[in-house]
Amino acid sequence: MDSTKQLGIGVSIGVVAVLALVLVWFFLIPVLNWRKAQQMGKSNPRLLLVPQPLRDQTVSRVPGTKLAEFGYEFEVPWPEPETAIRKEWLADYLFPGGRGLVFENPAEQHGLIAAMKEATAGTQAKAVSLLGARSEYDLLNAELNITPDQVSPLFWTKGGKYGGTLLNLKAALCSPPAYPWFGVFSFQSNGLRGFQFGDPSRDHLVSLDFFDADDREFRFFLSMRKDSSMRFAQPELNRIIQTIRPTSAPSTN
Amino acid sequence: MANKSENSGARDAIILAVLVVLVAGYCVAFGLQTLVWGETHHWTRSNPWIADVPAALPSGTPGTCKAQVRAFNYQFNVPWPGKVQTRGTLTYSEFRFESGQVAILFDPEAQSDTLRELKSTSPLEYQQFQNVFVGESFDTNYALYQAVYGASPNATSAFMGTRDAIRMNQLLLWKISFGLDGAPGIYSIAFGGNRGFQFGDPSTGRPVALRVFDGSDNQLRLIFLATAGSNAKIEQGDIDCGVESLGPVPVSER
Numbered sequence: 001m002d003s004t005k006q007l008g009i010g011v012s013i014g015v016v017a018v019l020a021l022v023l024v025w026f027f028l029i030p031v032l033n034w035r036k037a038q039q040m041g042k043s044n045p046r047l048l049l050v051p052q053p054l055r056d057q058t059v060s061r062v063p064g065t066k067l068a069e070f071g072y073e074f075e076v077p078w079p080e081p082e083t084a085i086r087k088e089w090l091a092d093y094l095f096p097g098g099r100g101l102v103f104e105n106p107a108e109q110h111g112l113i114a115a116m117k118e119a120t121a122g123t124q125a126k127a128v129s130l131l132g133a134r135s136e137y138d139l140l141n142a143e144l145n146i147t148p149d150q151v152s153p154l155f156w157t158k159g160g161k162y163g164g165t166l167l168n169l170k171a172a173l174c175s176p177p178a179y180p181w182f183g184v185f186s187f188q189s190n191g192l193r194g195f196q197f198g199d200p201s202r203d204h205l206v207s208l209d210f211f212d213a214d215d216r217e218f219r220f221f222l223s224m225r226k227d228s229s230m231r232f233a234q235p236e237l238n239r240i241i242q243t244i245r246p247t248s249a250p251s252t253n
Numbered sequence: 254m255a256n257k258s259e260n261s262g263a264r265d266a267i268i269l270a271v272l273v274v275l276v277a278g279y280c281v282a283f284g285l286q287t288l289v290w291g292e293t294h295h296w297t298r299s300n301p302w303i304a305d306v307p308a309a310l311p312s313g314t315p316g317t318c319k320a321q322v323r324a325f326n327y328q329f330n331v332p333w334p335g336k337v338q339t340r341g342t343l344t345y346s347e348f349r350f351e352s353g354q355v356a357i358l359f360d361p362e363a364q365s366d367t368l369r370e371l372k373s374t375s376p377l378e379y380q381q382f383q384n385v386f387v388g389e390s391f392d393t394n395y396a397l398y399q400a401v402y403g404a405s406p407n408a409t410s411a412f413m414g415t416r417d418a419i420r421m422n423q424l425l426l427w428k429i430s431f432g433l434d435g436a437p438g439i440y441s442i443a444f445g446g447n448r449g450f451q452f453g454d455p456s457t458g459r460p461v462a463l464r465v466f467d468g469s470d471n472q473l474r475l476i477f478l479a480t481a482g483s484n485a486k487i488e489q490g491d492i493d494c495g496v497e498s499l500g501p502v503p504v505s506e507r
Contacts, residue, residue: 028280028284029288031284032280032284032285032287032288033288035284035285036285036288036289036419036422039285039415039416039419040419040422040423043419043420043423044423083342083343085342085343092342092343092344093343094342094343100343100344168292168422168426171422171423171426171427172426172427172429172430173430175426175427175430175431223363225362
């Protein structure tokens with residue numbers, strides 16, 4: 001066999017290998033992801049749940065308590081807490097009536113986008129994006145809004161590029177102990193945007209996860225004792241969202 | 254010469270067509286399972302612990318229990334005599350023993366009772382939820398945690414059934430979401446009606462966390478650790494003592 005023929009065979013094998021890779025990466029994996037998404041949707045109906053806009057935006061105006069932690073202050077429409085535990089990463093309050101409130105230290109929230117920004121600091125990367133998201137809010141928003149039918153078998157679509165991974169992230173987020181909620185709600189208010197997990201009129205555990213203009217994450221967990229017949233009211237939760245601000249910032253209300 | 258070349262070309266075309274058919278057949282039959290197998294092994298890179306499944310603890314007898322502590326209408330025994338400082342909070346009670354050991358009991362009422370909530374709030378969703386676990390008994394919270402922590406990427410295969418692959422994919426995503434309460438190692442623990450999982454090995458000197466499910470499937474969470482800077486040690490027998498005796502305070506004593 002002469003060297004020209006050997007070279008020809010080598011080139012042919014190379015072309016076939018590159019074509020196979022392109023086929024697998026751009027066509028086969030998206031098609032398999034799409035098929036997997038359909039199966040996941042059948043077995044886990046929670047993946048169909050997407051955030052609904054929060055309708056009740058009224059704020060409770062009853063006399064309450066101002067709390068300040070981690071450089072931020074906010075109000076709750078309840079009397080002074082019976083107990084308060086402060087740690088570096090969270091503050092835990094128990095209010096009369098069995099109402100519990102946990103506020104996590106915003107400085108201790110480290111999201112995936114922040115981790116990627118740290119990893120690329122000092123490089124030529126002009127913008128960091130993960131699964132098409134450039135902020136922690138965008139990423140959480142994309143995770144919560146993906147549904148199995150949005151995962152596309154076509155690579156060049158958003159659902160084809162990111163859909164499979166986003167659905168996996170949502171499936172992890174929908175793990176049973178963490179997701180016994182009657183609904184997920186979205187809101188934009190007071191320069192903040194985020195989500196409320198749970199319907200306060202039905203769930204005994206509700207959480208708020210929202211971001212400010214600098215993509216700083218704020219997380220609150222509100223719990224009512226299981227044996228209590230009381231529930232939180234939406235205007236009570238809105239009071240927290242509407243009043244949180246840096247400790248030194250002037251009030252907007 | 255031309256005939257030979259044509260024959261060779263036809264043979265190559267046939268080989269290529271057979272290859273395409275074989276690959277397409279494989280993709281249809283095992284493509285989804287191969288994707289799950291690849292993905293779950295990929296997750297292991299950033300979460301190496303998900304390959305761990307509960308291991309049996311070395312058989313031993315619980316240590317001699319010398320004291321009893323109570324919180325949230327539950328009680329358990331410990332082998333550490335002497336004074337104990339109790340600090341109660343909304344979500345947990347912390348018992349600091351004179352000898353340097355610390356035990357923490359989380360409020361059982363605050364622990365999730367996933368199956369009861371699903372059954373009572375959304376029977377239809379509960380039915381669909383069970384579909385994920387077809388072929389597995391899944392009537393208790395303990396069974397849920399056992400299925401989740403028992404899942405491992407090593408149990409996936411490109412040749413497993415489609416439903417099994419989807420189930421394993423879901424279980425492993427939940428395992429990552431549940432997280433690891435302590436390290437190193439996950440162990441099965443069972444004494445009497447109490448059974449559950451131990452995260453961590455007391456011989457390493459690191460805190461050990463437990464998720465215990467009692468005979469009524471209530472979830473009870475405990476942490477055992479030694480005060481920093483003290484010479485206190487936690488032995489496996491000490492933990493066994495706590496788990497074996499963990500139960501509700503008799504109604505007459507509440």
